[in-house]
Amino acid sequence: MAQIEQSDNGGKKKKGAQKKIAIHVDFTPMVDMNMLLITFFMLCTTMIKSQTLQLILPTNEEVKKENQNQAKKSEAVTLILDTEYNEQSGTPVVDENGKTKHLVYYYTGIADTTFSTPDFLKLEKFVGNQNNQPQGIRAILVKRNEAVMKEYLKLKERWQKEEITKEQFDSLAKVNASDSTKTRPVVVIKPGPNTTYEGLVNALDEMQINQISRYSIEYPTHTDTILLNEFKRRNPSK
């Protein structure tokens, strides 16, 4: 291929015809150089583009007590985040897949300051879905947000059947998630002292997956700490 063949006139040599040389170009150095360049570009590129997660925090200006919105007792869900931590090595505990173990303690309603109910604080994990069924903390949040999720799944089905476009789906889902006629939970996320950044992102993810429009990030209160310590005392194995 690389040589340019010059046609022979049936083997008969004409007198005075020039001697024909096969022109052969060696492409090996060219290939070498190209390979080097490819290697360079491969190493320099990022194929995966990062994603972003939107976060909106409230202003930190003092809000007057009477203007504060108090969550209804029946709607409030508090999540206290924690990450399993090895005190000796000072690293988060990892499982065999190298993943950090995040824990979610939760209670509903307002904190029980008498500390008399033994199972007031419960422990769950971020497990994701199994066989298309929500598990762990997601199952609890889905149940709390049932009215919104029912409508959301209907919308999702319509989108998958291509009755509505992705944009329509997004805007309808947004309207649905903040529909005040439905009973929606108010989730308070309280990252405990050992929580890693990943733990918080996981919790924020659950809010998005479960279409929870009202949530906030707060410091754990004194009561929360006591509840947590009480829980750990009762269940030392966990």
Add this chain to the structure above:
Amino acid sequence: MGKVKIKRKSTLIDMTAMSDVTVLLLTFFMLTSTFLAKEPTVVMTPSSVSEEKVPMNNLVTILVSGKDKPGNAGNPDTEGKIFISFTGDKDSTLSSEHIREMMLLEAVKIYNEQHPSAKVTLNQKQITEFTKLNMFGLPFRGMPQYLDLEQSKRDEFQGNMEDPNVGIPIDGNKDRNGRLNDFQVWMKAVYNVAQKIHNDQKESVGGDPAEIKKLENLYTALMRKGEGIAVKADKNTPYSTVQIVFDNLQTMKLNKFSLLTALKSEDEPTN
């Protein structure tokens, strides 16, 4: 007996086809590549189900460094250092270089108002050097000396996370009108510059409300969509470290921002 003559085959391999393939691959990589911006430290972002892409333009990235090694083996001093990078518009009038220059001048102005006894002055050469920086993280007082260094020396300085002079100073100041820390000075500069750009653009479209709504600049990204600021932190960094950045942003009234994450599916278990 006649000798059996083994016909010698030419060992030449035709490389043309190979060359064609490599050139095609090369073209593909050249066209799809976006160069990795150099960052002083590597962080592993946590994964999330959010599918929103990181905007390429009009973005302020805040990098929070993690520990150099996990756990107690890592030096705790290396954690929580703040770096900032500015990316401007594709538009040549508001290119990254131009945005960086505006940010620097504004930030230095604010800093000097706050620290009349320890003013920072930069010459034109230093300002030009700054506009070429992708990411920086150092206090204002070290800025002139840093900008005088050579490129390689600068990278070396900034790559050493153990150095207490690396990283933009940040503390728990919660008063927007009080004595701002260096990070808050930068954020105030971001806010002021963004607003200035927006006002200029508003004037250039002649104050038509429909046109103003269509404007895409750093200000609209910051205020309308919350895409102007992206916080990038390691997944194993304690939340309390990242929270300092959140608190500072909140103090500066930049309540809307985004967190950089990698993609994962909804079904995937997290632990």
